[in-house]
Amino acid sequence: MRKKFWIVLALTIVIPGFLFTASCAKKAVKEESMASQQAENEAAMKAKEAAEKAKQEEMAKQQAMEEENLKKEAMMKQEAMDAFVNEDIHFDFDSSTLTPEAQDILKKKAQWLLNNPDKSATIGGYCDERGTTEYNLALGERRAASAKAFLVDLGVPASRLTTISYGEERPVDPGHNEAAWAKNRRCHFVID
Amino acid sequence: MKNYWIKLFGLTLTLSILAAPRVYSAGYDYIDITNPFLKKIPIAVPFFKPISTDTATDQLSKKASDLLAETLAFTGYFEILNRKAFLIGPGSDAAVANVNFHNWTSIGAELLVTGAVLIENNMIEMELRLYDTFKEKLLVGKRYKGYIDDQRKIIRRFCDEAIYALTGRRGIFDTEIAFISTSSGVKQLYICDFDGYNPRRITHTNSITLMPAWSSDGKWIAYTSYARGKPDLYIKLLKEKRGTVISKTGLNITPAWQPNEFALAATLSFSGDPEIYLLTGAGKIIKRLTYNKGIDVSPAWSPDGKKIAFVSRRSGTPQIYIKDLGTGQVNRLTFQGNYNTQPSWSPRGDKLAYSGMENGLNNIFLIGIDGKGPIQLTNNEGDNEAPSWSPDGNLIVFSSTREGPSKIYVMTSYGTDQRKLLDMKGQQSEPEWSPRMTDR
16 A cells, blocks of 8 residues: 555656756757747848848849839930921932932831831921922922832832922022022921 | 893993994004004094083093003003193093094094093993094994992903904903912912902912913813812812812822813822823813823813923923824924923913023023914013013013012013003912903
């Protein structure tokens, strides 16, 4: 009976005591590893954040660049369009023959029209004041027709080009001298 | 117009009853039409005698006599004698009945116009007489009755009779001149009387309007307008404001009515090249008249309708050519100068007026249809363009920048008596003389 008592005692106090110490030691290890993991996590997070930030910065940079490029492109597009509209070709007196300068300008205009297949244009033919009204209307028409034929030769569909003659009716420079006349002997381009 | 004259005629008693045996009917030797402006005929037009005794009659008779003198002088045939040189006072009885011709021959008057004016119940009665002072003969005697406002018409009617008695040809006193003016800010079509009186606006758009052309009955007018954004040809019946628009691709310009037909020649460029076509008055193409790569423009009909003159660049510069529509043959007419445009065929058929450019300025020239000449009519007075003949062939109307802005001028077909036709705001150009309107 007495023996039994000790056994019971040993079982109820000592073994759980062992158990306690064992479990106690185990817990400390566990805590230690958790701490290191946390630090690890924090570092990773930081790195991740940094990477994210860098990425974002990179992206923003890229976006800005892209935007700038787009802007540049738009500007270039606008410039090309402006040039198309603003750059007149000029002629000698009583002539509808295209000068080399006029041909260079027309080549740019043809390129623009080929780059913008949804656009159509009207070519206005103009003359200086020195001729007579009727003949100048015919001459203005010939000038516009010369420009149109050149553009068509470069591949622009004729259906996208209209001609209209204003003869001597709408001088861009109202002066009565050679400088004004030279400006007024022209073809002017308008996007429809 | 026609109805009006019938009414006026109904009220008119011609004085020929009174003077029938003495009316000089074959008086065509007064004015040598081969050169009527070499020697102007001195004519006396004393103030008309007021019959009714009130200030209105008094004023009107003075005004009417001035107007009659100006109207006759417009032809370029006459030298109007200064009234200060007259030997008898204004309103003297002797100026009307029992003319003492010596009073007039001694001051050099070869012709004399006398008049008497009566105003009664807002109606005016005018008795007008034209005398040959040397032959002591009554050439024309007429009495007219109408409303007071009709005095100008009465005077023009009498002048027409006077010119007919003196030349054997009808005058131009019922004609009109179409022209382009920028008075409204943009080129629009206007019409005024032959002497610049009563300019009125015909088109009412904000679009460039150019190149009016009269049909030979004076009822239709064709012109180019940008009203639809491009140069289209408008053919308009003046009285009823109806008509047609020719709106083919490209140019629809330079209309010229075929004499005595409801058809016109015009320049169209729908083929890609300005060419001249014959069209019906309704705008349908009858046939193509020119076949030449490059500019062909500005047709002008010969009075018999058998030929057209036109401008072509086929020789490298703008020159005037004549095409015989029967044979199809084309001959170059102008060889002098590098820029000859705007042909206008004389009503007698023997000459063309045109604009020739030298050193950047145009002048008016005449050339025989055989190429004889050319004779330069304007010189050193700005840019002179767009000649158009009066239907009697005696006068040419044109535009000139001699005073700065372009205005309309008239001269005789010999280049004499150049004067401004009318004073208007803005610039005036492209005058086009109408045919006689009697039959309109």
